[in-house]
Amino acid sequence: MTNEPTAVADRDHFIRDVADLLGVAPEELSTDTNLLDAGLDSVRIMQLVEKWRSEGHETVDPLLLAGDPVLESWLEVLCP
Numbered sequence: 001m002t003n004e005p006t007a008v009a010d011r012d013h014f015i016r017d018v019a020d021l022l023g024v025a026p027e028e029l030s031t032d033t034n035l036l037d038a039g040l041d042s043v044r045i046m047q048l049v050e051k052w053r054s055e056g057h058e059t060v061d062p063l064l065l066a067g068d069p070v071l072e073s074w075l076e077v078l079c080p
Contacts, residue, residue, distance in 0.1 A: 010079045017048060018071065031072035042066060052078070 019026040021044050049062045
């Protein structure tokens with residue numbers, strides 16, 4: 001049995017969360033989007049981290065995310 005559907009759902013969930021916080025449609029974000037250039041700042045990163053931690057992703061590291069703010073890099077960390 002594979003976890004592929006769950007992984008895709010998780011990726012979509014994280015992309016939706018980021019898009020919602022930026023006030024854009026998820027389709028407007030590509031995997032090479034630099035989220036800092038798109039308007040994300042440290043306060044918003046912490047909002048996302050707290051949301052994801054409350055949903056069970058306790059190991060999300062805000063410093064790691066801020067250090068490489070490209071969406072695909074985040075997805076690699078969040079959905080290994």
